[in-house]
Amino acid sequence: MTDTPLAPELKSQRFRRQREAEWRRLEALVDKAEKRSLARLSDAEILEIPVLYRSTLSALSVARETSLDQGLIDYLETLSARAYFFVYGSRASLAGRIATFFRRDWPRSVRALWRETLVAVALMGLGALIAGGLVWAEPDWFHAFVPESLAGERGPASSTESLRATLDGTGDGEGLSAFAAMLFTHNAQVALLAFALGFALGLPSAMLILYNGAVLGAFVAVFVSRGLGVELGGWLAIHGVTELFAVALAGAAGLRIGWTMAFPGARHRVDALAESGRTAALAMVGVVVMLFVAGLLEGFGRQLIADTALRYAVAGFTGVVWLGYFYAPRRTTSS
Incomplete structure (x- = not known):
């Protein structure tokens, strides 16, 4: 019996299961920063955001190239756009950091x-x-x-x-x-x-x-x-x-x-x-x-x-x- 290719829905589900924990973690950190300001994040959380952001961008690239379901691609695009502003946006002022x-x-x-x-x-x-x-x-x-x-x-x-x-x-x-x-x-x-x-x-x-x-x-x-x-x-x-x-x-x-x-x-x-x-x-x-x-x-x-x-x-x-x-x-x- 020959192997049959996985249906797009099955590939998308497996892809999501393997990486979803990182996406949820990034989403939680971005939500926290948006609701309570970046100052509410600990130093470890601030350092964690760029790592999770790059991982999410990589996942988005794979999802686009392998034609996974559009709902997943839309979710990753939105999450990446939100995280972008915290990675490359304006940082806290020196006075604010000292305070x-x-x-x-x-x-x-x-x-x-x-x-x-x-x-x-x-x-x-x-x-x-x-x-x-x-x-x-x-x-x-x-x-x-x-x-x-x-x-x-x-x-x-x-x-x-x-x-x-x-x-x-x-x-x-x-x-x-x-x-x-x-x-x-x-x-x-x-x-x-x-x-x-x-x-x-x-x-x-x-x-x-x-x-x-x-x-x-x-x-x-x-x-x-x-x-x-x-x-x-x-x-x-x-x-x-x-x-x-x-x-x-x-x-x-x-x-x-x-x-x-x-x-x-x-x-x-x-x-x-x-x-x-x-x-x-x-x-x-x-x-x-x-x-x-x-x-x-x-x-x-x-x-x-x-x-x-x-x-x-x-x-x-x-x-x-x-x-x-x-x-x-x-x-x-x-x-």
Whole structure:
């Protein structure tokens, strides 16, 4: 018995079954964009539209060449025309994109990293406790954690009065500013490296965060041993709340990439890394903003505000602002 060609209706049905899921997905994304504006789409959905659009055009070309039913061809032509305007039409303005980043993308990426952020904060605290305890028991441990270029003359051998002068501004103002700038530069470098080295299974990121906490703990131990713990807390917190939070978020971004590299789950490793990379990258753009804010607080707030209680008040206010901005409940919209 010889095979008979498939009827046009059967060919059209099989063709539709093989590709209809992609067409429906593209139609759903276009409907969402038309009804709620392109800003309502996530970054992943925006990147998905061009891929589905090209696939639909290919299907339309095949449908025309093989003379499939006209209803299917009309549907594909209409869908392709609608998607065309989102692929090649005008994009959102730069101001609108920036507003979307601050209003939605950055807070969402930080909330997505909440587990890794807790781990980073715990690592930083652990490093501070270990180093602080060792320096408290044996002051010479200070030099094992704090490089000479960062410590300067602020260490176990410094007098109580010279340490106090670095906090209340009665000492060398130029030297104080240089020390604060070095501390800021150190934290910024740790933040960027913790993110950049996340691909190595997150281990370098974890070690950097742990070390950054150790540096902080060593300094705290020296000042506390001289009865200056409260004053040091105010001096650090006025800009440190923002600065250390930024370091923790950078570490969290690195840990997310490292964890995904090691454990991609059911997804293909490349796809899992692409998704994690987008989340981590958005968070890191925000980390740069936070470091800039911390620099302003360090450069102006710390030097203009000498009262310890007021320093704590400013630090508490910045902490509430950041926590509210990132983690306060938001009204959600249906997808």
